[in-house]
Amino acid sequence: MGDAGNPFDAVLDDSLDVDRPGAKRRFDFQPVGTAVDMGCAPDGTPLIDPRIFASGEFRRNPYPYYRIMRDHYPVFHDRLHNCYYVTRYEDITAGYFDEIGFNTIPKGSSSGVLGNTQLELSGIEHRRRRNIYGRHLVGAALTKRLDAIRELGQDLIDEWYTPANPKGVEIDEVAGTVTLELGAAFANEFPISVVAQVLGIPQDARTQFTWWYDAMMQGLGGSDTHHDGLVARQDLEDYVGSLVEERRHAPTWLHDASGVPICLDIISELCTSEIDGDVMSTEEITSFVALVVGGGGETTRGAILNLWYLLLQHPEQWQAVRDDSSLWNTAFHEMLRHSTSIGGQPRHNTFDVELHGVTIPAGSLVHMVDVSANHDDRVFSDPERFDIFRDDLYSEKILRSGHDGAATDGRWSHMAFGVGPHLCPGAWISHQEAVIGSQILFEHMPNVRIAASRMAKDIDGESLAPIGLGAIRELWLTFDRPTA
Amino acid sequence: MSTSQGHGVDAHTGEEDPGEPDERHGYRTYEVYQRERVGETTNLISPRQLVGDDYLSDPYALVDVLRENYPCYRDWVGNRFWITRYDDVTSVLADTANYESRPRAHAYLAARNGRSLWGELVIEAALKRCIDDALDQVIGRVLDGVADVPDLATSFAARLPLELWSEAVALEPHERSDFARRLWRMHRGAGWDPIDRVAGAAAFDELADFFDARLRRSPDGDDLVSAAARLGATGHDLVVTLLEADHETLHGGLANLWFQLVGHPGQLQAISTEPRLMKFAWLEALRHSPAVIHAERFARHEVERFGRLLPEGALLWCSTAAANRDPRVFNEPDTFRVDRTDLCQREPRGQYRADGLPSGIAIGLGLPSIQPARPKERPRSRYALTEDIAVRASRSLLERWPAIALAEGASPSLRSLRLGDMHTCWSLPVTLA
Numbered sequence: 020m021g022d023a024g025n026p027f028d029a030v031l032d033d034s035l036d037v038d039r040p041g042a043k044r045r046f047d048f049q050p051v052g053t054a055v056d057m058g059c060a061p062d063g064t065p066l067i068d069p070r071i072f073a074s075g076e077f078r079r080n081p082y083p084y085y086r087i088m089r090d091h092y093p094v095f096h097d098r099l100h101n102c103y104y105v106t107r108y109e110d111i112t113a114g115y116f117d118e119i120g121f122n123t124i125p126k127g128s129s130s131g132v133l134g135n136t137q138l139e140l141s142g143i144e145h146r147r148r149r150n151i152y153g154r155h156l157v158g159a160a161l162t163k164r165l166d167a168i169r170e171l172g173q174d175l176i177d178e179w180y181t182p183a184n185p186k187g188v189e190i191d192e193v194a195g196t197v198t199l200e201l202g203a204a205f206a207n208e209f210p211i212s213v214v215a216q217v218l219g220i221p222q223d224a225r226t227q228f229t230w231w232y233d234a235m236m237q238g239l240g241g242s243d244t245h246h247d248g249l250v251a252r253q254d255l256e257d258y259v260g261s262l263v264e265e266r267r268h269a270p271t272w273l274h275d276a277s278g279v280p281i282c283l284d285i286i287s288e289l290c291t292s293e294i295d296g297d298v299m300s301t302e303e304i305t306s307f308v309a310l311v312v313g314g315g316g317e318t319t320r321g322a323i324l325n326l327w328y329l330l331l332q333h334p335e336q337w338q339a340v341r342d343d344s345s346l347w348n349t350a351f352h353e354m355l356r357h358s359t360s361i362g363g364q365p366r367h368n369t370f371d372v373e374l375h376g377v378t379i380p381a382g383s384l385v386h387m388v389d390v391s392a393n394h395d396d397r398v399f400s401d402p403e404r405f406d407i408f409r410d411d412l413y414s415e416k417i418l419r420s421g422h423d424g425a426a427t428d429g430r431w432s433h434m435a436f437g438v439g440p441h442l443c444p445g446a447w448i449s450h451q452e453a454v455i456g457s458q459i460l461f462e463h464m465p466n467v468r469i470a471a472s473r474m475a476k477d478i479d480g481e482s483l484a485p486i487g488l489g490a491i492r493e494l495w496l497t498f499d500r501p502t503a
Numbered sequence: 504m505s506t507s508q509g510h511g512v513d514a515h516t517g518e519e520d521p522g523e524p525d526e527r528h529g530y531r532t533y534e535v536y537q538r539e540r541v542g543e544t545t546n547l548i549s550p551r552q553l554v555g556d557d558y559l560s561d562p563y564a565l566v567d568v569l570r571e572n573y574p575c576y577r578d579w580v581g582n583r584f585w586i587t588r589y590d591d592v593t594s595v596l597a598d599t600a601n602y603e604s605r606p607r608a609h610a611y612l613a614a615r616n617g618r619s620l621w622g623e624l625v626i627e628a629a630l631k632r633c634i635d636d637a638l639d640q641v642i643g644r645v646l647d648g649v650a651d652v653p654d655l656a657t658s659f660a661a662r663l664p665l666e667l668w669s670e671a672v673a674l675e676p677h678e679r680s681d682f683a684r685r686l687w688r689m690h691r692g693a694g695w696d697p698i699d700r701v702a703g704a705a706a707f708d709e710l711a712d713f714f715d716a717r718l719r720r721s722p723d724g725d726d727l728v729s730a731a732a733r734l735g736a737t738g739h740d741l742v743v744t745l746l747e748a749d750h751e752t753l754h755g756g757l758a759n760l761w762f763q764l765v766g767h768p769g770q771l772q773a774i775s776t777e778p779r780l781m782k783f784a785w786l787e788a789l790r791h792s793p794a795v796i797h798a799e800r801f802a803r804h805e806v807e808r809f810g811r812l813l814p815e816g817a818l819l820w821c822s823t824a825a826a827n828r829d830p831r832v833f834n835e836p837d838t839f840r841v842d843r844t845d846l847c848q849r850e851p852r853g854q855y856r857a858d859g860l861p862s863g864i865a866i867g868l869g870l871p872s873i874q875p876a877r878p879k880e881r882p883r884s885r886y887a888l889t890e891d892i893a894v895r896a897s898r899s900l901l902e903r904w905p906a907i908a909l910a911e912g913a914s915p916s917l918r919s920l921r922l923g924d925m926h927t928c929w930s931l932p933v934t935l936a
């Protein structure tokens with residue numbers, strides 16, 4: 020035996036204990052707003068274990084962790100997932116406007132299924148493509164089509180009481196009530212119908228559209244459903260391919276309520292537009308369509324469900340919206356601030372960047388965490404509170420430049436649509452869909468309330484589950500059966 | 504399209520459109536993107552499997568799937584590209600023009616200074632001298648420990664490198680346990696775990712303080728610290744040097760070698776009869792069961808390789824585990840054979856295929872391409888030094904206990920304790936006679 024024994028014995032005690040704290044961490048569910056104790060640095064700074072990001076606890080209760088990151092690690096280097104998180108409102112805003120420093124090359128997990136989309140373009144290339152179809156989703160072209168959107172919503176509601184009952188509506192004749200799942204009955208299809216129409220895809224392809232959308236969304240991220248996503252993508256490409264051939268020769272138009280042509284539908288516009296003297300390829304158009312399918316479906320579906328879920332849990336605010344339908348706009352924006360279904364946007368830094376003392380090497384994946392920015396108490400007071408009357412949220416016309424409260428009136432735009440050149444092009448139409456859809460629903464659901472017994476519950480087994488990241492999957496509602 | 508180019512009123516906001524930004528460096532053309540077509544089907548594996556418990560215990564089954572189906576696999580969860588075929592991995596490791604490694608010490612150096620001294624000839628010479636002078640004595644001490652506690656993973660494989668480091672930095676016997684604990688914590692803390700990072704940073708500072716005190720002594724000795732003192736190095740420099748030195752390959756390599764030998768008694772018997780085979784057994788263990796099962800490389804700039812466009816900064820996760828068992832290169836790659844004839848049986852110099860035969864890729868031992876044949880007056884490479892230590896110690900062990908065998912009832916296994924840690928045997932009980 021050596022003079023002092025085996026020096027490795029000291030290591031054995033120290034590091035090889037598989038039961039030591041953190042060796043095999045399971046993140047138990049915590050009360051909403053409370054973070055799992057992941058240990059502290061000697062100065063008391065709480066630690067963030069990057070495994071938390073893949074946990075169920077984080078998905079249902081993300082905000083206390085983002086608070087730790089904002090307060091202590093405004094640039095958090097996640098070495099396990101090889102990326103950086105930027106979490107403060109001010110930093111994210113600056114990053115979105117800095118197209119040179121933070122480019123869109125990251126090839127987020129979407130490109131594996133959706134193909135190369137404008138999400139990954141910058142500067143001139145991005146702007147040229149976006150401008151081709153962007154005008155269909157805003158301004159006069161949108162305003163003239165609001166009646167058509169309303170009509171699509173009404174068509175869906177009309178199906179509730181047809182004998183075939185395709186929406187699975189449950190009618191209790193004795194109690195005189197109707198119970199339905201809002202997603203299945205309305206919110207899943209409504210945005211897709213709107214998107215299909217504005218794209219110029221015939222409404223009879225709506226069922227297929229739903230499958231394209233579902234399969235492609237589930238196939239993102241190289242998961243085991245990736246194959247299904249690619250099959251759907253190929254099917255969409257085949258379908259769009261034949262449509263493109265038709266539209267190149269015979270473009271079709273969108274019309275207002277009186278049948279007056281407004282503008283070409285988006286596919287026709289893409290088919291007949293030239294970029295740098297060249298028409299767009301079918302593949303490129305398909306990627307556009309795939310992106311719009313993805314971007315225009317899930318986000319608005321989630322917005323409608325989250326909006327109703329939150330409002331119905333806050334009776335005084337729900338009453339205010341009932342009394343003044345213009346408050347749907349405000350409620351929509353506050354819902355997006357509080358519980359947007361899009362977590363953030365990836366960027367790559369073009370050069371080495373030093374931010375808050377952290378050097379981010381060029382080419383790193385930087386997650387701009389929009390949901391964290393929306394809960395940054397440097398900007399929004401008591402950010403975890405849902406309050407359509409808050410005075411620090413800008414909720415008027417959506418601006419690409421954002422609304423800077425410090426330079427104006429103390430109100431800030433939320434980050435759910437991003438800001439800057441890549442501001443969500445569907446922001447305006449999504450807003451209209453959610454508000455118009457909600458207004459129609461309100462008209463047809465008297466005395467509506469959440470069917471609590473059918474809803475997912477939180478860890479106490481009684482209160483309703485929090486929304487967490489993304490959107491709730493189901494929203495069961497009960498209302499009095501309309502008399503006429 | 505009236506809105507497609509030039510200045511005008513923004514249809515979205517009604518604001519004045521500032522016009523298109525100037526073309527400048529940093530924007531990529533759309534055609535470049537188009538070369539990376541819609542992703543291939545990768546349904547045979549989920550990226551979550553690559554961070555799961557199965558990967559920690561048996562990475563080979565999973566990396567086989569990658570190597571045979573997705574040789575450049577885009578891992579969305581880990582944000583990396585897995586490179587798994589032998590020729591691909593060696594081409595990346597050797598291509599320092601396109602790919603770079605990033606020092607481990609980055610994990611600690613944001614708040615500290617320090618530089619690795621491994622480029623200094625006197626440091627490498629001092630290490631060689633210390634090891635050559637002390638090796639026999641250290642091996643004797645370690646084997647005495649094996650007699651007391653017959654577990655080759657802890658008493659032999661883990662202890663030997665720690666004892667050698669203790670000799671190299673001239674530690675007193677009572678200082679060795681603390682040194683080992685700190686060194687180990689510091690190495691582990693360079694990974695992704697924040698709890699280990701805190702402990703590692705504290706160990707880094709404690710070691711730096713310890714060496715600062717040592718460096719202030721008269722630098723007359725032959726050890727590594729004295730050589731560093733003569734260079735004017737600081738405690739931080741010495742600690743960074745220790746951090747960047749390979750520790751896992753000798754420790755894990757020895758454990759894995761003996762894991763294979765006691766698991767293949769026939770081959771152990773062959774080595775008893777023909778001791779020169781121990782060197783081949785070491786090389787075969789490095790190939791068959793490398794302790795360091797991956798290496799990180801980052802794309803220095805946008806590179807088109809493996810049918811993909813790898814963006815600047817992309818992480819290439821070069822899997823030694825997969826490459827060393829590539830059936831395109833090695834016959835029956837999953838079989839451990841000390842008499843393998845398709846493996847280069849000397850230190851590869853300047854290339855991975857010295858003598859026309861492939862070498863097992865051993866990340867921790869340095870790259871053949873950057874460790875070319877050295878003039879006689881230069882010290883042996885760390886590759887050769889490590890091989891000498893492992894082979895001499897293993898031969899001594901076998902000479903002392905020719906009937907060494909796996910303890911009855913023992914069922915050892917290889918395992919990484921955490922993602923990124925070495926894949927080795929942590930407990931290998933044996934009977935000595």
